[in-house]
Amino acid sequence: MICSNCEYEYVDGVTVCADCGADLISKEEFEGSLLHPSDWVVVGTFAELYEAEMLKANLSGAGIDSLFFTKKDRNFPLSGSWETIKLLVKKKDANDALEIINDIKNRTPEENTGETTNENG
Numbered sequence: 001m002i003c004s005n006c007e008y009e010y011v012d013g014v015t016v017c018a019d020c021g022a023d024l025i026s027k028e029e030f031e032g033s034l035l036h037p038s039d040w041v042v043v044g045t046f047a048e049l050y051e052a053e054m055l056k057a058n059l060s061g062a063g064i065d066s067l068f069f070t071k072k073d074r075n076f077p078l079s080g081s082w083e084t085i086k087l088l089v090k091k092k093d094a095n096d097a098l099e100i101i102n103d104i105k106n107r108t109p110e111e112n113t114g115e116t117t118n119e120n121g
């Protein structure tokens with residue numbers, strides 16, 4: 001059982017999320033609500049929710065459907081406040097989305113210019 005709000009997974013028998021109080025749904029239902037999960041690709045990860053929300057709004061303005069996941073500690077071996085937000089778009093929109101994301105990144109004045117070309121040889 002999964003909370004569609006927090007994405008926490010609960011054992012069978014639990015019907016309400018202990019965190020937010022939402023009704024839990026089955027894993028199939030959860031994945032079903034994504035339409036075709038495998039069609040979605042991650043185009044960026046963020047430490048702050050507002051960044052993801054800003055990009056989502058920008059993509060939406062460009063006619064690109066997007067969604068973001070907060071994974072909390074589910075994928076991390078460390079417990080605690082680790083939180084990574086993943087922004088996903090459909091595969092067919094990935095290139096357009098990346099262009100928009102890069103464009104926004106380049107426009108951000110306070111962006112660190114320490115970005116080096118990172119080539120894996």
Ligand SMILES: [Zn+2]
Nearest residue numbers: 003006017020
């Ligand atoms: Zn919840």
